[in-house]
Amino acid sequence: MxxxxxxxxxxxxxxxxxxxxxxxxxxxxxxxxxxxxxxxxxxxxxxxxxxxxxxxxxxxxxxxxxxxxxxxxxxxxxxxxxxxxxxxxxxQPVTQDDVIRRRDDLVLRFTFMGNILGREKTLSYLKELLMQLKSYIPSLQEHLDTARTTESPYDAFAIEHGIEMYQVYIRWAKHVIDRLEEN
Amino acid sequence: MxxxxxxxxxxxxxxxxxxxxxxxxxxxxxxxxxxxxxxxxxxxxxxxxxxxxxxxxxxxxxxxxxxxxxxxxxxxxxxxxxxxxxxxxxxQPVTQDDVIRRRDDLVLRFTFMGNILGREKTLSYLKELLMQLKSYIPSLQEHLDTARTTESPYDAFAIEHGIEMYQVYIRWAKHVIDRLEEN
DNA sequence: TGAGACATGTAATCGGTTACATGATTCC
DNA sequence: GGAATCATGTAACCGATTACATGTCTCA
Structure with missing residues (x-):
C-alpha cells in the first residue's frame, strides 16, 4: 500500500x-x-x-x-x-472540482484508462464525466444572464466561451461513448 | 517603470x-x-x-x-x-506558447482588455489570437493521423478532443470579432 | 445566543521555473 | 571539427496548497 x-x-x-x-x-x-x-x-x-x-x-x-x-x-x-x-x-470519482479546475487532467486520465482499466471502466468513467459536465453548465448560464443584464459585454463573452467549451466537451464525451459501445 | x-x-x-x-x-x-x-x-x-x-x-x-x-x-x-x-x-503579443500552455489566461486577458485598452486594441488582440489558434491545429491534426495509423484509439480520441476545443475557440473568437465590429 | 458572513493573517511543505553545468555520441 | 542529439543532473527562488489561527459583526 x-x-x-x-x-x-x-x-x-x-x-x-x-x-x-x-x-x-x-x-x-x-x-x-x-x-x-x-x-x-x-x-x-x-x-x-x-x-x-x-x-x-x-x-x-x-x-x-x-x-x-x-x-x-x-x-x-x-x-x-x-x-x-x-x-x-x-x-477516482469525477468531481465537480475536477471539471472546473482540472479539465485537462480528466482527458489525461481517459487516455491512460483504456489500456489500464479496460473498456468497461472507461465507459463508466465517461458517463460520470458526462454527468458532471452537464451539471456544471446551468451555473455558468446564470452568470451569463447576470453579466448580460449588468451590461458587462466582455464578461458575457468570456462566459459564453466557457459554456461553449463545456458543450463541445459534452459532445466529445457522448461521441466517444457511442464509439466504445459500438465495440 | x-x-x-x-x-x-x-x-x-x-x-x-x-x-x-x-x-x-x-x-x-x-x-x-x-x-x-x-x-x-x-x-x-x-x-x-x-x-x-x-x-x-x-x-x-x-x-x-x-x-x-x-x-x-x-x-x-x-x-x-x-x-x-x-x-x-x-x-503582450499572443504567442504559440500562450495558445498551448495558457489557453485560459488568454480569455482572462480578453476580459480585462475591453475596459482598459479599448475596443480597437481588443479587436487586434482577438485577430492575433485567431491566427495563433489556427496555426496550431495542423500539428494536432498530424498527431491525430499518426495516432490513428498506430492504432492507439484512446490517444486518437484525446487528440480529437483537443482539436475540437481549438475549433470552438476559433469560432468564438470570430463571433466576438464580428460583434465588436458591428459596433 | 448562536450561525453565518466578514476579515485577515501565518507556517510548513512541496513542486515547478529558470539558469547553470557537464559530458558523450553521431553524423556530416 | 562542429552541430545536433543523447543524457543527467543541481541550486536558488518563488508561489500555491494545506492547515492552523483569531476575532468581529449582524441578524434571526
Missing part, C-alpha cells in the same frame, strides 16, 4: 507513461516536447527531481543500462505500488 | 480585478469563489501573501478603512506602476 502523498499531475503523467513502456528521463522529455502532451513541462529541473521522488517513494524502479559504457542511462519501470497508485488515481 | 518580476496568473488577475474597483482581500476571495473565476484559488494562504507582494512591489496601495473600529479592512487600489504592468501584460 503506497502511503505517499504524490499527486502532482506531472508525476501522475510520468507514472502513466512509464506504465506504457519503460522510459528514461530523456524519453519523458521527448514525449513532453514532441507530442500533444507538450503542455507539460519538459525541463530537466522538473523531470529528474520528479523521477527521484517517485523512486524514493517506491513507485518506480530505475535500472542502469550500459553501466560499463561512458553514457549509461537510467530506465524506469513501474513497481506494484506504482501501478496501484496509478489505478487509484484513474478510479 | 516597475522592475518587478511578478507574473503569476493569480497576481495578474488580482491586478485586473482591482483595476475595475478598489478591493479588499476578502472581496477578492468572494470573486474567486462565487463567479466563474472560481478556477483560481481563493485560499487566504494564496491571496493575502499575493496582496503583500503586490504592495511591496509598489503595484497596489492598501488603505485601511475603519481604523478606529474593531474590524478594520485594507482596501487596495492600483498605483501607476500597477496600471502600467497590467497594461504591459495585456499588450
Amino acid at each position: 503506497p502511503e505517499s502523498t504524490i499527486q502532482s499531475v506531472l508525476t501522475l503523467a510520468t507514472l502513466g507513461l512509464i506504465s506504457q513502456r519503460p522510459m528514461t528521463g530523456y524519453d519523458l522529455r521527448k514525449v513532453f516536447t514532441t507530442t500533444p502532451m507538450w503542455h507539460f513541462s519538459s525541463s530537466p529541473g522538473a523531470i529528474y527531481p520528479a523521477l527521484q521522488r517517485l523512486e524514493n517513494s517506491g513507485l518506480i524502479k530505475g535500472i542502469v543500462e550500459g553501466q560499463d559504457t561512458l553514457r549509461p542511462k537510467r530506465v524506469y519501470t513501474l513497481t506494484k505500488d506504482g501501478r496501484q497508485l496509478l489505478e487509484q488515481w484513474l478510479e | 516597475p522592475e518587478s518580476t511578478i507574473q503569476s496568473v493569480l497576481t495578474l488577475a488580482t491586478l485586473g480585478l482591482i483595476s475595475q474597483r478598489p478591493m479588499t482581500g476578502y472581496d477578492l476571495r468572494k470573486v474567486f469563489t462565487t463567479t466563474p473565476m472560481w478556477h483560481f484559488s481563493s485560499s487566504p494562504g494564496a491571496i493575502y501573501p499575493a496582496l503583500q507582494r503586490l504592495e511591496n512591489s509598489g503595484l497596489i496601495k492598501g488603505i485601511v478603512e475603519g481604523q478606529d473600529t474593531l474590524r478594520p479592512k485594507r482596501v487596495y487600489t492600483l498605483t501607476k506602476d500597477g496600471r502600467q504592468l497590467l497594461e504591459q501584460w495585456l499588450e
Whole structure:
C-alpha cells in the first residue's frame, strides 16, 4: 500500500507513461516536447527531481543500462505500488472540482484508462464525466444572464466561451461513448 | 517603470480585478469563489501573501478603512506602476506558447482588455489570437493521423478532443470579432 | 445566543521555473 | 571539427496548497 502523498499531475503523467513502456528521463522529455502532451513541462529541473521522488517513494524502479559504457542511462519501470497508485488515481470519482479546475487532467486520465482499466471502466468513467459536465453548465448560464443584464459585454463573452467549451466537451464525451459501445 | 518580476496568473488577475474597483482581500476571495473565476484559488494562504507582494512591489496601495473600529479592512487600489504592468501584460503579443500552455489566461486577458485598452486594441488582440489558434491545429491534426495509423484509439480520441476545443475557440473568437465590429 | 458572513493573517511543505553545468555520441 | 542529439543532473527562488489561527459583526 503506497502511503505517499504524490499527486502532482506531472508525476501522475510520468507514472502513466512509464506504465506504457519503460522510459528514461530523456524519453519523458521527448514525449513532453514532441507530442500533444507538450503542455507539460519538459525541463530537466522538473523531470529528474520528479523521477527521484517517485523512486524514493517506491513507485518506480530505475535500472542502469550500459553501466560499463561512458553514457549509461537510467530506465524506469513501474513497481506494484506504482501501478496501484496509478489505478487509484484513474478510479477516482469525477468531481465537480475536477471539471472546473482540472479539465485537462480528466482527458489525461481517459487516455491512460483504456489500456489500464479496460473498456468497461472507461465507459463508466465517461458517463460520470458526462454527468458532471452537464451539471456544471446551468451555473455558468446564470452568470451569463447576470453579466448580460449588468451590461458587462466582455464578461458575457468570456462566459459564453466557457459554456461553449463545456458543450463541445459534452459532445466529445457522448461521441466517444457511442464509439466504445459500438465495440 | 516597475522592475518587478511578478507574473503569476493569480497576481495578474488580482491586478485586473482591482483595476475595475478598489478591493479588499476578502472581496477578492468572494470573486474567486462565487463567479466563474472560481478556477483560481481563493485560499487566504494564496491571496493575502499575493496582496503583500503586490504592495511591496509598489503595484497596489492598501488603505485601511475603519481604523478606529474593531474590524478594520485594507482596501487596495492600483498605483501607476500597477496600471502600467497590467497594461504591459495585456499588450503582450499572443504567442504559440500562450495558445498551448495558457489557453485560459488568454480569455482572462480578453476580459480585462475591453475596459482598459479599448475596443480597437481588443479587436487586434482577438485577430492575433485567431491566427495563433489556427496555426496550431495542423500539428494536432498530424498527431491525430499518426495516432490513428498506430492504432492507439484512446490517444486518437484525446487528440480529437483537443482539436475540437481549438475549433470552438476559433469560432468564438470570430463571433466576438464580428460583434465588436458591428459596433 | 448562536450561525453565518466578514476579515485577515501565518507556517510548513512541496513542486515547478529558470539558469547553470557537464559530458558523450553521431553524423556530416 | 562542429552541430545536433543523447543524457543527467543541481541550486536558488518563488508561489500555491494545506492547515492552523483569531476575532468581529449582524441578524434571526
